[in-house]
Amino acid sequence: MADSDRPNSHEDCRRRSHGVSPPADLRFEPPLEVVKYPDPILRARNKRINTFDANLRALADEMFDVMYKTDGIGLSAPQVGVNVQLMVFNPAGVKGEGEEIVLVNPVVYKSGKRSLVFEEGCLSFPGIYANVVRPESVKIEAQDVTGAKIKVKLSGLPARVFQHEFDHLLGLITTLLILFGDLQGILFFDRMTMDVLETVREELKNLEKKYEERTGLTSPETVENYQGTKDVFSFSR
Numbered sequence: 001m002a003d004s005d006r007p008n009s010h011e012d013c014r015r016r017s018h019g020v021s022p023p024a025d026l027r028f029e030p031p032l033e034v035v036k037y038p039d040p041i042l043r044a045r046n047k048r049i050n051t052f053d054a055n056l057r058a059l060a061d062e063m064f065d066v067m068y069k070t071d072g073i074g075l076s077a078p079q080v081g082v083n084v085q086l087m088v089f090n091p092a093g094v095k096g097e098g099e100e101i102v103l104v105n106p107v108v109y110k111s112g113k114r115s116l117v118f119e120e121g122c123l124s125f126p127g128i129y130a131n132v133v134r135p136e137s138v139k140i141e142a143q144d145v146t147g148a149k150i151k152v153k154l155s156g157l158p159a160r161v162f163q164h165e166f167d168h169l170l171g172l173i174t175t176l177l178i179l180f181g182d183l184q185g186i187l188f189f190d191r192m193t194m195d196v197l198e199t200v201r202e203e204l205k206n207l208e209k210k211y212e213e214r215t216g217l218t219s220p221e222t223v224e225n226y227q228g229t230k231d232v233f234s235f236s237r
């Protein structure tokens, strides 16, 4: 056996530290497609990212491509089938305009006291728009695509998009709630008031039906008798 092929040889360590083969969590096959509700991928746990390499940059670039192609202004990694804590967004929604932001392992450490209602849509719920109340601003910490620390206050549309994507990824407090309950990743309808939820319930049921027809599986969740989780989360952010 050549020296370089031995496990833990210098070459083996170099390969690992240079991330020649990306970690299993971060592997993806382009072209990526948006995962639609009620696919269980959207409710699965998203792992922290520890490898900041060319593969991660390629994943972020692919996500921007998908986001622009589908008329999005933000996208989280689980929405393209990769369960890691990564989001991309550009509130301008057009390639070459506005600012492209990539956030890795984001955490909210403070939410503004003022809340606003905004009509949100989600790429995983095609054509469905409804009002969601969220804090107007958030102070966040994250890493960029190179692993450098970012600490910033977001307000207005960037804060809105960030919070929408952050819900897909799960924050620390949400993760704690999950330990005590049965909830996985948060989707925008989880945050709607019951009145608002009623306005989209039939459309959500249609998505569940389409999923069952497409996959031949029973929908992993149903809004038929869903009463909302707003009370569970009202103190968390």
Ligand SMILES: CSCC[C@H](NC=O)C(=O)N[C@@H](C)C(=O)N[C@@H](CO)C(=O)O
Residues within 6 Å of the ligand: 071, 072, 073, 074, 075, 076, 093, 119, 120, 121, 122, 123, 124, 160, 161, 164, 165
């Ligand atoms: C307001 S936060 C919405 C973020 C969402 N990201 C992923 O699901 C998203 O991009 N949703 C789109 C449906 C969206 O908001 N698109 C814009 C631009 O076309 C819109 O105004 O509909």
Ligand SMILES: [Fe+2]
Residues within 6 Å of the ligand: 121, 122, 123, 124, 164, 168, 188
């Ligand atoms: Fe979404």
